[in-house]
Amino acid sequence: MAGLGVGIGWRPEIDLTVEQLDVDFVEVVAENLHADRLPESVRVLRERGVPVLPHAVSLSLGGADPVDPHRVAHLGALAQALDAPFVSDHVCFVRAGGLDSGHLMPVPRTRDALDVLVANVKAAQADLPVPLALENVAALLEWPDAELSEGRFLAELVERTDCLLLVDVANLHANARNLGTDVGRFLDEIPLERLAYVHVAGGQEHQGVYHDTHAHAVPPEVLDVLRQLRERVDPPGVLLERDDDYPSDAELAGELAAIRAVLA
Template sequence: MPVSVLTAGPRGVGIGWRREIDLTVERMAGVDFVEAVAEDLHADELPASLVALRARGMPVLPHAVSLSLGGAEPLRHDRVEHLAAVADALGAPLASDHVAFVRAGGLESGHLLPVPRTREALDVVVDNVRAAQATLGVPLALENIAPLLAWPDAEMGEGAFLAELCARTGAWLLLDVANLYASAVNLGQDPERVLDELPLERVAYVHAAGGVERDGVYHDTHAHALTEPVLDLLAALCARHRPPAVLLERDDRYPPDDELAAELAALRAVHSPP
């Protein structure tokens, strides 16, 4: 498949928009773009805060969590159509979801589950991504997840899997460095090797978030402050190929505004040093 060109996309440092911190995000200095969970939005009735941000010219990116692009079951086209409608309503330059599955046998997992790193599974993801791209009116970026386990009999590493997925579909990468760190702790994966295998020029933007390690397992909570290992991985990425943008995710236990601002400043210091 021909490689697409991302003519417009986020730049600088952003933050995940959530209803619990909508006014904080709206008023915070140093925010270049925001991202909102697509399933939390209705295309015909956007939250006033997002409307205000869009009126100021700030890019707002829809981020989906329920397409189940890695699932063996037929793609839910109604969910793709919802993502497309939200992206259109926001005037977004791209949309995103995860390389994961969230349903099987008619059941919803409520969690992003890892895809087997096999050729057969890769073919399934490729077909689903292409089907989603046929409906979306904007480019699609694909995010690596934070797994707690790996399927046996892997035929390729995560970096090679994602690289071939992008090559075959023309999709972009939403590279989550916190999830990359989770894979390092939980699966013994070498994150530097993954970075070396990825087509870093296909990274549309980057996610960074906090988490916590308990009993040797790293939990990507989005409820804790950024950690040094995650910032170090961002630095390692930037040393290889500086991505256009990086975004802070926070979904629970929201800290005071000055602490959120300090985390944004920490990301900017690594991504865009003076």
């Protein structure tokens, strides 16, 4: 993959901050933008030559229902409007039986569930104008009777669909803390040559459970997971996510500097 550098998630609440920060690329939540009326700040970044990557949260690729073609078309149109090299979503489902969970729900790691996921990913890929990257999610529970580790599940998904991977080291830390996921094994099992870029985000522990809040500073433990990833591969890009309780510009710049330090 071509190098992206270090970036940050663009949000309307910090649009001017993002314009002023020293970032190499940004990511936008695809469902919050429309291809025919991009926010002025996003247009400014594109005019500067800053890559803007659409990141979706609603395709529900791991669900039993067929992929919604309107959601895929929206994502594809946004990719074309932004001249994005690829788009992304998650290895999860958000809808079932006509209900929307409002959360990224983990997929059972069974071969039957993998077959469904693969079929949905291929359907989405067929209608997208650019490659699709898929992200590991944080979970507070695991479905019973798993037949594959999370790393092997993702590796087989990539092998069967040729998708890219978006590795979220904060989600990986959350799963290690809450579910006992072996970070080293996960990183050894996934095909790092298919890495599109990496997410880093903050969280906090509450009553013995680590919550991936995107509203707190990035803890040292998450940077340590990034360091373990960096020992195996030079990531094409690393992006800081923040979705609430936005800190000062100086604090965001400090978190970006900490990421750069790990990569160096």
